[in-house]
Amino acid sequence: MPPPVIDVRDLRTHLVTRWGTVKAVDGVSFALGEGETLGIVGESGSGKSMTCLSLVRLVPRPAGRILGGRVLLDGEDLLTKTDAEMQEIRGRRVAMILQDPMSSLNPVFSIGMQMREPIALYHGLRGRALAARAAELLAAVRIPSPVQRLRAFPHQLSGGMRQRVVGAMAIAAPPRLLIADEPTTSLDLTIQSQYLGLLGELQARHRFALIFVTHNLGIVARMCDRVAVMYAGRIVEMGPVRRLLTRPAHPYSRALLESIPRLGTRSERLVAIEGQPPDMARLPGGCAFAPRCPSVMERCRVEAPPEIPVEPGHVTRCWLESPAAGGASPGGAG
Amino acid sequence: MPAEPAAAVRPDAELIAPAGASPGAWRLPVFPLSVIGVFLLVALAAPLLGLPDPHEQSLRNRFKPPAWEEAGSWRHPLGTDRLGRDLLSRIVWGSRVSLAAGVLTVLLASAVGAAVGLSAGYYGGRVDAVLMRFTDATMSFPVILLALILAVTVGPSFTNVVVAIAVILWARYARVVRGQVLTLMQLDFVAQARIAGAGAWRIITRHLLPNTLGTLLVLVTLQIGYVIIVEASLSFLGAGIPPPTPAWGSMIAEGRDFVTSAWWVSLFPGLAILLVVLAFNLLGDWLRDTFDPKLRQL
Amino acid sequence: MLRFLVARVLQSLVVLAIISVVVFVLARATGDPLYLILPMSASQEDFDNARRYLGLDRPYVEQYLSFVGRALTGDFGTSLRARRPVGELIGERLPNSLKLAVFAMTVSLAMAFPLGVMAAVKKGTGLDRTAQIVSVLGQSLPTFWVAILLVEFVAGRWQWLPAGGIDGLSSYILPGFTLGWFVVAGLMRLLRSGMLEVLDSEYVKLARLKGVDERRVIWMHALRNALIPVVTFAGIYFAILVTTAIVVETVFAWPGLGRLAYEGISSRDFPVIQAVVLTTAAIVAVVNLGVDCLYALIDPRIRHAR
Numbered sequence: 011m012p013p014p015v016i017d018v019r020d021l022r023t024h025l026v027t028r029w030g031t032v033k034a035v036d037g038v039s040f041a042l043g044e045g046e047t048l049g050i051v052g053e054s055g056s057g058k059s060m061t062c063l064s065l066v067r068l069v070p071r072p073a074g075r076i077l078g079g080r081v082l083l084d085g086e087d088l089l090t091k092t093d094a095e096m097q098e099i100r101g102r103r104v105a106m107i108l109q110d111p112m113s114s115l116n117p118v119f120s121i122g123m124q125m126r127e128p129i130a131l132y133h134g135l136r137g138r139a140l141a142a143r144a145a146e147l148l149a150a151v152r153i154p155s156p157v158q159r160l161r162a163f164p165h166q167l168s169g170g171m172r173q174r175v176v177g178a179m180a181i182a183a184p185p186r187l188l189i190a191d192e193p194t195t196s197l198d199l200t201i202q203s204q205y206l207g208l209l210g211e212l213q214a215r216h217r218f219a220l221i222f223v224t225h226n227l228g229i230v231a232r233m234c235d236r237v238a239v240m241y242a243g244r245i246v247e248m249g250p251v252r253r254l255l256t257r258p259a260h261p262y263s264r265a266l267l268e269s270i271p272r273l274g275t276r277s278e279r280l281v282a283i284e285g286q287p288p289d290m291a292r293l294p295g296g297c298a299f300a301p302r303c304p305s306v307m308e309r310c311r312v313e314a315p316p317e318i319p320v321e322p323g324h325v326t327r328c329w330l331e332s333p334a335a336g337g338a339s340p341g342g343a344g
Numbered sequence: 345m346p347a348e349p350a351a352a353v354r355p356d357a358e359l360i361a362p363a364g365a366s367p368g369a370w371r372l373p374v375f376p377l378s379v380i381g382v383f384l385l386v387a388l389a390a391p392l393l394g395l396p397d398p399h400e401q402s403l404r405n406r407f408k409p410p411a412w413e414e415a416g417s418w419r420h421p422l423g424t425d426r427l428g429r430d431l432l433s434r435i436v437w438g439s440r441v442s443l444a445a446g447v448l449t450v451l452l453a454s455a456v457g458a459a460v461g462l463s464a465g466y467y468g469g470r471v472d473a474v475l476m477r478f479t480d481a482t483m484s485f486p487v488i489l490l491a492l493i494l495a496v497t498v499g500p501s502f503t504n505v506v507v508a509i510a511v512i513l514w515a516r517y518a519r520v521v522r523g524q525v526l527t528l529m530q531l532d533f534v535a536q537a538r539i540a541g542a543g544a545w546r547i548i549t550r551h552l553l554p555n556t557l558g559t560l561l562v563l564v565t566l567q568i569g570y571v572i573i574v575e576a577s578l579s580f581l582g583a584g585i586p587p588p589t590p591a592w593g594s595m596i597a598e599g600r601d602f603v604t605s606a607w608w609v610s611l612f613p614g615l616a617i618l619l620v621v622l623a624f625n626l627l628g629d630w631l632r633d634t635f636d637p638k639l640r641q642l
Numbered sequence: 643m644l645r646f647l648v649a650r651v652l653q654s655l656v657v658l659a660i661i662s663v664v665v666f667v668l669a670r671a672t673g674d675p676l677y678l679i680l681p682m683s684a685s686q687e688d689f690d691n692a693r694r695y696l697g698l699d700r701p702y703v704e705q706y707l708s709f710v711g712r713a714l715t716g717d718f719g720t721s722l723r724a725r726r727p728v729g730e731l732i733g734e735r736l737p738n739s740l741k742l743a744v745f746a747m748t749v750s751l752a753m754a755f756p757l758g759v760m761a762a763v764k765k766g767t768g769l770d771r772t773a774q775i776v777s778v779l780g781q782s783l784p785t786f787w788v789a790i791l792l793v794e795f796v797a798g799r800w801q802w803l804p805a806g807g808i809d810g811l812s813s814y815i816l817p818g819f820t821l822g823w824f825v826v827a828g829l830m831r832l833l834r835s836g837m838l839e840v841l842d843s844e845y846v847k848l849a850r851l852k853g854v855d856e857r858r859v860i861w862m863h864a865l866r867n868a869l870i871p872v873v874t875f876a877g878i879y880f881a882i883l884v885t886t887a888i889v890v891e892t893v894f895a896w897p898g899l900g901r902l903a904y905e906g907i908s909s910r911d912f913p914v915i916q917a918v919v920l921t922t923a924a925i926v927a928v929v930n931l932g933v934d935c936l937y938a939l940i941d942p943r944i945r946h947a948r
Contacts, residue, residue, distance in 0.1 A: 068850055072766070093856075101853030108851075113844035118866050118941055128852045163942045179852060477653065481660040484881070484926040488888050489919060492907045573784050577889050580786050581904070596787055603794035614787035622782035629778070 013085060014041040015219040016065070016187050021079035023064045026072075030291030034060040034074070036243035039317075042187070042236075045213065047220040049234035049251070051227060051266070053287055057243040058223045062189045065221075066104055067096050084186060102132050105180035109192040111172035115164035121148075121175055122160030128182045147178040151208060170201035177208065184216040191223045206233055227266065231255060236323075239263045242288045242298035245317075249324030259326040261303045297327070305330060373630040379623035387439040395433040396420075398590050402428035407606045423608040426598060431608065434590035435616050441591045442620065445505055445575045446568040452510040454564050457517025458556065462548050464518065465525025475518070482515040487574055488581075495583035505575055505584050513567065520563060524556050558635045566628035569621035576617055592617050650934055654927040661923045662713070665916050666706050713920065719913035723905075728913045731902060732921055739891070739898035740925075743883045745814045746822035751876070754826045758833025762841060763860055773830060780827025785886065789820045789893040817894040821887065825879045832875055836868030843867075869940055877933030881926040 023035035034057050042048050050058045063069050064076050067088065081088040083103060088096065108114045116124060125144040129135055135143055141160070148156035151174040164172060173193060180188055190209065194202040206229065213220050222233055230237050230251060237255070238248040239262060247260040258264045285302035288294075294301060297310040307329060315327045386393070396419075405428035409416040416423060422431040464475040491508035498504055528534065528551075537547050578584035579593025587594060592613040599609030693699045700708075712719065721728050761773035796802050796816060803816050840846060841864050849863045850856075888900035895901075899918060906914030938945045 066851065068847065097853055097855055099853070100851055106848075106851045108844055108848055110844060114848050116845040116849070116863055116867070117943060119863075120942075127854060131853060163946070165943050166946065176848070179848075477656050477660065480653070481657040481664075481923075484657060484923045484930075485661065485664070486886075486888075486919070486922050488886065489903055489907075489922070492888070492904065493915065496907050496910070569782060576784050577786055577886075581889065581892065593784075593786075596784075596790065600790050603790055604799055610787070610790060614784060614791075617784045617787065618782055621784070622778065625778055625782050 012043060014043045014082075015046075015084060016221075017041040017080075017082040018065070019080045019082070021061065021064055021081060022077040023060055023069055023074060024077055025060070025070075025074045027291065032290040033243045033293070034290070035064055038079075038240075038243075038245055040238055040245065040248060042219040042221065044186075044219060045217045046236070047213065047222055047234045049230040049237040050221060050223045050240060051225060051230060051237060052240035053225065055287060055290060056240040058240055059191055060243075061240070062106065062191050062221065062223060065187075065189065066100055066106060067091075068100075101128055101185070102183045103185055104187045104189065105183065105185040106189040106191065107173070107176050107180050107193045110196050111169045111176060112196070114176050115172055117164055119163075120160065121162050121164065121167070125160065125175070125179060125182075128179055132183045147182060148175070150181070150212070151175070151178045153178070170197055170205065173197060173205060174208065177205075177212070181212055181216060181218075185218055187219045187221070188213075189221045189223070192225070194229065195224070195226075202229075209233070227255065239266070242290065242293060244298065244327060246299065246328070247324075247326040249320070249326075253321070253324055259320045259324070259331055260299075260328045261305050261330070262299050263326075265304075297329070373627055376623040376626040376630070379619055380627065383439050383443065383620055383623075386436055387443050390436050390440055393436065395436060396430040398429060398434040398437045399588050400429060404428065407602070407609075409606070410608050422612050423606070425595070425606075425609045426602070431595075431612055434595060435592070435613055438590040438592045438595060438613065439616065439620070441502070441585050441589060442572050442575060442617070445502065445509075445585075446572045446624075449506045449509045449513065449571045449575075450564045450567050452506065453513035453567075454517045454560055456510070457514035458521050458553070458560060460514065460518040461521025461523075462525055462552055462556070465522040465529065466544065466548055466552065472522075476522070479515045479518045482512055483519075485512055487512045488577060491574075491578050492581065492583045495578070500583050500586045502585055502589075505578055508578075509571055509574055513571070516567070517560070517563060520559060521556050524559055525552055528552055528555055562628060562632045562635060565624055565631055569624040569628075572617065572621055572624075646938065647935070650931055654931055658920070658923060658927055662710060662916075662920060663706070665919045665923075666709060709916065713917075719917075721906075721911055721914050723909045723911045723914070728917045731914065732899070732917055735897060735899050735902045736921065738896065739884060739887055739900060742814065742817055742821065742887065742891075742896060742898060743880065746818040746883055747825065747876075747880055749818055750822035750825040750829065750879075754829035754833060757826075758830040759837055759860065759865060761830065761834045762837030765838065770834075773834065777827045777831040777834075780824050781831075783823065785820055785824065786889045786893055788823065789817070789890055792816050792820060793893060817890050817896055820894075821883055821890050825883065828879060829872060829875060832872050833868060836871055837864060840864045840867045866940065870937065873933055873936050873940065877929050877936075880929050884922060884925055 018041070019039050021035050021038045022033070025032045025034045036057070038057070038061055040048060050061065052058050060069065060074070063074075065081055065088070067076065069076055076089060079089065083099070088099065091099065115121075122141070122144060125147060126140050129143050129147070130140055133143070144160055145156040148159055153159055153171060153174055159167075159171075164175075167175070173196075177193075193209075194205050197205060209220070209222075210233065220233075222229070224230060234251050236249065237251050238245045239254075239260065240246065241262050247254060247258065247263045249259075254263065255267065258267055284304075288298050288301075294311070295314075296312045297303070297306075297314050300306050300310040303310065309329050313329075315329045315332070317325045317327055318331045319325050320331055402424075405420070405424050406426060408420050408424040408428075410423045410431075411418045411421045413423075420430050420432070422435065424430055425434070460475055460479065464472040464479075487509055490512060491505060494504045494508045534547060534551060537551055542550070575584055576591070576593030576596070579591040580597045582594070582597070584593055585591040595613040596610045599606065599611075599613075603610050690699075709719075717727070717729060719728050720726065721731055724731065757773050757776075761770045764770055793816065803812055837860075841860075846859060846864055849859050854863070884899070887896075887898060888904055890896065891898045891900035892904060899921065902914065903918040905911075906918060
């Protein structure tokens with residue numbers, strides 16, 4: 011097995027808010043190899059975005075602080091790098107696509123300028139070679155008339171186009187790891203599908219590892235090899251897509267599947283699950299999902315479950331899966 | 345596994361925390377409120393305070409320094425001026441002038457400005473264009489020049505100062521209110537009101553005006569300080585409140601030639617202005633942060 | 643873009659026209675200047691002659707039109723007091739006022755920019771707090787008071803800088819500082835709040851994600867967006883500088899437009915008053931036009947919207 015491109019171990023990030031300290035990322039671990047795609051699913055506030063920002067060390071300061079863990083990119087721990095070193099790494103080896111294309115591009119600079127900037131930075135190109143490369147990248151993301159587009163400004167482009175431009179900037183290096191934080195949530199349905207196809211193509215060509223954050227299980231089914239389900243800052247279940255989606259081990263994953271949103275919907279609240287999303291500043295002791303869990307046991311309220319293997323490559327944080335509780339859970343029905 | 349978080353992890357890139365409401369937003373602004381309170385009280389109660397007569401001249405007592413200096417005495421805590429008049433008393437009486445000028449002027453200007461802004465925003469089209477041209481023209485007119493002209497033609501007086509400033513100041517309010525109204529008009533409730541048969545007057549007074557009051561309040565507070573300074577500048581130039589009424593600006597002018605020898609004559613009135621204006625500005629800032637941070641441009 | 647420009651110029655002209663009418667009326671309202679010009683012993687006939695000579699007996703509308711007509715060719719009439727063409731007087735004084743205003747503005751901008759930006763970048767630190775204090779103080783201090791104190795101490799007692807008049811670069815410093823002080827305060831605070839907002843935006847986050855170096859992120863990506871309200875206010879402040887100058891010019895004996903206005907008003911010199919107000923208004927109009935163009939340059943959304 012080749013070494014993973016990205017190997018995250020016990021990542022912890024805390025946010026100080028006026029309501030208390032929030033453990034936004036509470037012991038997250040996963041690894042991803044070349045050409046592999048990991049989906050991260052969860053409600054808002056589950057820690058998906060904060061995990062991504064922590065990987066590149068752009069956690070909002072001074073409220074946020076990365077407290078511990080290791081983030082190994084091709085074996086190098088990013089958490090021990092200096093600011094200058096991180097700056098070199100960002101964009102070149104790790105790239106990220108943000109959710110809202112309307113606000114991702116700087117409104118006062120042309121597309122060309124915003125494209126040329128990273129290319130010049132990563133490859134040292136100038137003048138005509140630079141412009142040519144920029145046009146090439148735009149073509150790679152299937153933007154028509156790329157040369158003209160370089161002179162355009164963001165407000166002259168549609169949402170889908172803008173997101174492609176952002177995608178083009180992201181693969182300028184090309185990076186080893188691409189993090190996509192809900193890139194299609196703000197796009198129209200048909201455009202979403204095209205964009206996902208584009209991402210798949212780019213990945214096939216450049217072989218980067220892809221982390222795809224979304225709350226839409228349909229997209230996960232289509233795009234990802236593995237999926238991690240996050241709840242209250244922790245990964246509560248992670249495993250191969252097919253397995254997890256057909257036989258989820260964690261009650262939360264089960265509940266999610268039972269309320270499957272169809273591709274393209276944007277519901278933030280998952281209707282079928284009882285109770286409220288957790289107050290991140292005041293988490294109960296024990297398993298964070300206990301207050302809402304249909305299969306809750308006494309132990310759950312007291313002790314937070316560790317990662318328990320269900321099958322090779324499939325882990326979950328649920329006492330139901332511990333050997334003492336009797337092993338494999340019933341699949342499907344809750 | 346890392347031994348200790350601090351050792352294993354490098355500090356993050358220097359970034360700005362997410363901007364929410366500013367931290368001081370919900371704490372009452374004690375300092376400005378108390379300063380304004382004190383000045384208001386003192387101004388209103390001036391006749392009852394048992395101070396020496398601000399007009400009383402006494403050549404024997406001229407240029408007495410403040411009480412803590414050698415030649416000073418507690419009968420004149422802040423000293424006396426060129427004509428032997430008690431400085432503290434004059435400052436107190438001067439506060440009546442400044443505060444009255446400030447408050448009256450902004451009230452007048454905001455009333456007129458709001459009316460213009462509401463009309464321009466609501467009616468739009470021709471009405472808006474014409475009103476806005478007037479507003480622009482007014483805004484380009486120099487306040488002090490106008491006040492000077494008035495002072496010279498009709499003679500300096502309190503009313504003239506208020507009118508002169510208000511006549512130019514309303515334009516600011518008109519612009520801001522119009523902007524707000526334009527935004528409000530996009531919202532559904534105006535259309536609803538129309539459908540329900542409400543007439544222009546009703547829509548403007550019942551629906552639009554209440555929504556602009558917050559902004560108006562902020563703007564009014566922030567402008568009082570400005571008006572006080574303009575009034576003081578005018579008095580300084582001799583075109584404001586005429587003597588013998590004590591006014592901070594003219595007091596400063598009187599003390600101008602003696603700044604090195606009798607520094608207190610010009611210093612204290614200036615400090616008074618500074619305190620009051622500072623208080624109003626701070627209060628206005630707090631109001632703005634609390635009600636509508638988007639107004640940061642004001 | 644061109645249409646935009648033309649429309650704005652037309653608007654400015656309308657504004658100027660309105661002002662010219664107002665000024666005309668006001669100047670007439672300041673009273674009959676003849677009483678100041680003619681000696682006490684003048685007879686009624688002398689008055690009538692003088693009136694006819696100065697054209698003051700013609701109907702108002704005619705006076706206004708001839709005033710406008712001549713103004714457009716730069717002829718503002720003759721100063722009733724100084725017996726010289728007003729145009730000349732303005733020609734002498736205006737450059738001084740402009741020089742002072744430009745000096746004050748330049749210094750203010752040079753100070754406000756770095757302070758405002760750094761206050762935002764280093765939010766919460768000592769630098770930031772100091773900047774905020776300076777800013778709020780600057781907008782609360784009465785200029786003329788500071789001016790007097792400065793003249794007395796810096797120029798009078800300590801003799802570091804000249805107290806008045808134009809005498810080389812050093813004489814710009816005190817009046818320039820006095821004028822510019824509150825501009826620095828206002829602009830710095832505007833920059834700070836603008837930058838705070840922009841530094842929080844998604845596109846700045848993306849720029850960092852691309853690996854752009856922090857200095858470039860702040861001074862290019864962020865600042866460019868925060869500039870927009872600052873440009874408007876810089877324009878307004880410049881206009882204020884030109885008009886507030888009366889007080890500063892008086893205190894520092896600066897031979898500029900402000901003092902000319904003061905003198906003109908005291909002596910009921912119509913032509914001078916009219917000319918000064920019109921000139922001031924024209925300057926403001928030009929500055930506003932310039933600001934709008936700058937706007938369009940900085941923000942492409944505005945360029946394309948027209």
